[in-house]
Amino acid sequence: MSSILNAIRDRLPSLSRKERALAEYILEHPQEATRSSITELADKSGASMATITRFCRAMHLDGFADFKLKLAEQLASPVAVHTYQDIVAGNTLPSIVAAMEANHIRSITDTSRLLDYNALERAVAALSAAKQIDFYGMATSGLVAQDAYQKFIRIGKKAFASSDPHLQITSAANLSPGDVAMGISYSGETPETLDALRCAKERGAIVISLTKYGANSLASLADIPLFSSSLEEGMRRGDMASRIAQLHVIDILFTGLVSTQFNEEVPKLERTYHYVQKYRKNMGR
Numbered sequence: 001m002s003s004i005l006n007a008i009r010d011r012l013p014s015l016s017r018k019e020r021a022l023a024e025y026i027l028e029h030p031q032e033a034t035r036s037s038i039t040e041l042a043d044k045s046g047a048s049m050a051t052i053t054r055f056c057r058a059m060h061l062d063g064f065a066d067f068k069l070k071l072a073e074q075l076a077s078p079v080a081v082h083t084y085q086d087i088v089a090g091n092t093l094p095s096i097v098a099a100m101e102a103n104h105i106r107s108i109t110d111t112s113r114l115l116d117y118n119a120l121e122r123a124v125a126a127l128s129a130a131k132q133i134d135f136y137g138m139a140t141s142g143l144v145a146q147d148a149y150q151k152f153i154r155i156g157k158k159a160f161a162s163s164d165p166h167l168q169i170t171s172a173a174n175l176s177p178g179d180v181a182m183g184i185s186y187s188g189e190t191p192e193t194l195d196a197l198r199c200a201k202e203r204g205a206i207v208i209s210l211t212k213y214g215a216n217s218l219a220s221l222a223d224i225p226l227f228s229s230s231l232e233e234g235m236r237r238g239d240m241a242s243r244i245a246q247l248h249v250i251d252i253l254f255t256g257l258v259s260t261q262f263n264e265e266v267p268k269l270e271r272t273y274h275y276v277q278k279y280r281k282n283m284g285r
Contacts, residue, residue: 003110003230004071005030007059007214010230019055022047034072038064058215060116060225073113100240107241108248110229114213115252123224124256126206127152130180134205135161136168136196137184140239144184144210144246151254155268168196177204185209186228186242188216197221210249212242 008023015023025045026033033041041064042049056067091099127133133152137145142163149161160171172181181200183193188211198221201207209222212230219225228245258265 003114003213003227004059004067004074006230007212010214011058018047018051021045022051022055030071030075034068034075036068060213060215060219060227070113074110103241104244107229107245111227111245111248114227114229115249116226119224119226120252120256123208123226123253124260126180126208126224127157127253128257128261130178130206131158132175132179133157133159134168134171134175134179134181134196134200135159135184136172136181136193137161138163138165138190138192140243141184141186141190141193141246144243144250145182147247148182148184148250148254151250154272155258155265165192165195168192169199172196172199172203172205175200175203175205179203179205180208181205182208182210183218183222184211184246185218186212186239186246188212188214188218190218194218194221210246 005027008027012020012023022041022045025041029044032044036044038049038052041047041052045052047055052064056062056064059067061067061070135145135148137143142161145161145163149159152159162168162171175181179200181197183190183197185193188209194217197207197209197218201221201223206224207222208224208226209218210226210228211218213227214230219227226249228242228249258269
């Protein structure tokens, strides 16, 4: 199932009667939905055109035309035949290697297709201009926040990352307008991450979110919502593919920033690399 359809299925319990009828029709007839006009879809689903427009906006899409385009792209993807494989008893190591490779490739590919290039450009610009960048995340998302932190300090950015909710709030309380706070949460509903971002927003910081695709609290709070694949399910995987997808987006943001300021940032990367090599070798003596 595509990320859009998966996100729609996740939202079903919270939808109104008309929205639910629309969602169920799309889930049952996704190909027809991509070929229908908004008037035809309204007739077929029993929802009004205004409901369809609101529904698409809630999915962080630029209206019905954008919804049809992105859904058609995902349905046409040859990668879509792969289903994420969970951990199973007695699996052979060659089978595990193949399953992990397929899961991760699918997650990265699906995430790339979800990326909004306008949002990416805004995020890169905000990160580039920020004097302070905070990265907030809990558990697995906290590891991704730490990865982002170690990348951005290599180019001399004043950055912060912690999975301690008290430290997150403490740092957020000291942000200023023009600074950036990025919250990372697969569900988009992690209370500690939401609190830290609310505090950062109150201080005037630009808020970037990185969540699974779909409507969620973190994306709604953000000035710049970014999304990763929402196809991973199953409690036994340990958030493997979702972590890879989040790291993929962090790498894109970091590379995008360095690329736009190549002559300024690359010497910093080289300098930090050489100093680490120099003192790491000295510590080994």
